[in-house]
Amino acid sequence: MSAPDPQPAPPAASRAPEPDPRAPAVHYALGIDSGGSGVRIALGPVGPRGAPAAEPLTWHSPTPALVGERGIDAAGLLGQVLPAAQRLLRQAGTERVAAVCVGAAGMASLGDDLRAHLPAALADALGPRRLALAADGVTAYVGALGQRPGAVVAAGTGMIALGTGLGTGPGDDPHGGWRRVDGWGHLLGDCGGGAWIGRAGLEAAMRAHDGRAGGSQPLLSRLEATFGPPEHLPGLLYPRSDRPAVLASFAPEVGRCAATDPVAAAILHEAADHIARAAQAAFPHPPTTGQAAHGDDAGALALTGGLFRMGAPLVDPVRRELARRLPGVPVTEAAGDPLAGALRVASALAADALRLPVDGELLQVL
Secondary structure (H helix, E strand, O other): OOOOOOOOOOOOOOOOOOOOOOOOOOOEEEEEEEEOOEEEEEEEEEOOOOOEOOOOEEEEEOOOOOEEOOEEOHHHHHHHHHHHHHHHHHHHOOOOOOEEEEEEOOHHHHOHHHHHHHHHHHHHHHOOOEEEEEEHHHHHHHHHHOOOOEEEEEEOOOEEEEEEOOOOOOOOEOOEOOEEEEOOOOOOOOOOOHHHHHHHHHHHHHHHHHOOOOOOHHHHHHHHHHHOOHHHHHHHHOOOOOHHHHHHOOHHHHHHHOOOOHHHHHHHHHHHHHHHHHHHHHOOOOOOOOOOOOOHHHOEEEEEOHHHHHOHHHHHHHHHHHHHHOOOOOEEEOOOOHHHHHHHHHHHHHOOOOOOOOOOOOEEEO
């Protein structure tokens, strides 16, 4: 009887390849974006010039950070961010990051708790060498334009314009400096933003309901279809803690009526004027009357935010007003969003290549 064929030896356990000692070390940067629509993070390798080197790994929660007596709640934000960041680090095959940028809505005015607790907690958990705490206007700017001089208008429920010359123009602060315009909330400003447009549209509808001059029957019809009987609107609106968002939800209805309703069109033209005036005030070196901007250092202007998805009814008059107030200034598409901006700031920090103004309020570096 023949002997059985020998069985093949079991394969040896596979091992990860040994790292090439000649290969440059890969450093990772982490960007965090905290806003009204939730919390997002992005992890990516840092390129040689301080730009993200590859498509990042990302995570998103629709739950926004809580706001309490001390402003934005650091413990709640950390409770979301740290477990998610550690999962992304494991996915990337690394344990630590070189730099972190936290961009948060309300950082300048509501960020005391974040400034008090984030640096130590992030250092212990993730080990960054550098940390930036930024207002969401700054990360929106960097996401849209990178580290270039110019201005960005971010318009959604609210509206803010932010600009910097990066110290490139005559008379500039050699350290740059930020020019912030508006963003003061729906009671004091945010002129031309979604809540401003929605409130103006609802006012025109209520004028039509009352039979007063300046009313709009098309907008009254849209009010009734959206909210029900006009006389019930105050009771629906005033008790809400999210009044700005409710007002902004009517802005698209103004856009839909603008083609055939002169009242709706006039509201959008006035919004465009507010937006262009804010951009002009934020732009670092606005050209004088009759003189067009020129040269690489003149800067660019970018429009970003969900409000501009309204399209032609708003964007066309905005562009006309910008051409009149900032002649020759190129209006560009935003390259990325605030999360992309947070990752770009962190990547620049990791490579010691940050050129943005650090003022301790809109942008703080630790």
